[in-house]
Amino acid sequence: MPSKTTDKGLVAETAILAELVRLGYSVLMPIDGSARSDLAIDFEGGLVRIQCKFGQLVDEKNQGGGCVRFWTSSSRKVAGYWKHEDYQNHCDLFACYCPDVGSFAVPVHEAPASQITLRLTGTKNGQSKGVRLAEDYRLEAAFGRLAATKRAA
DSSP states (O other): OOOSHHHHHHHHHHHHHHHHHHTTOOEEOOSSTTSSOSEEEEETTEEEEEEEEEOEEEOGGGSSOOEEEEESEEEEEETTEEEEEEOTTTOSEEEEEETTTEEEEEEGGGSOSSEEEEESSOOTTOOOTTOOBGGGGBHHHHHHHHHHHHHHO
16 A cells, blocks of 8 residues: 555545546546646536545444545645645545545535545444445445436536
C-alpha cells in the first residue's frame, strides 16, 4: 500500500476511474491539478464533479466491526498555519477507494465537513440513526440515488 498522500490519491483516482469506465460512464479529467474535483462524468444531461479519496480500513474502538474512513476536506499550510477547506460548491460527489473493500460514493451534501465513516457491519446495539452503512454507499448504488435526487429537483 502506498505511504505518501499523493500516491494514495493517485491509486484512488485510478481505481475509481477504472470502475466508472467499467460501469459505462464517459469520464472527464482536468488537464491541470488546479481544479477542486478530480473527475467528472456526463450523467443524465449534466456534469457530476467527483473528488476522489483514499479510504482507510479502521476498527472503530477495537470492536471488530470495521469501517471505511476518509477525509472530506483538504488541508494545506498557508503562512505557517494549516488551512482546512471543504468541498461544498466545488464537487458533487466523493468517491472513495479502499483497497481492502472496494469503492464507495457519498454526495457532498450528505458528508460531514472533515471526515466520514462508513460502517461495514451494523452496530452491536442495533442503532441506526446517524449510522452510515457502507453497503448503502457502494459506487454503483450511489449513482442510482443521485439520479433519483436529480429527478426530484
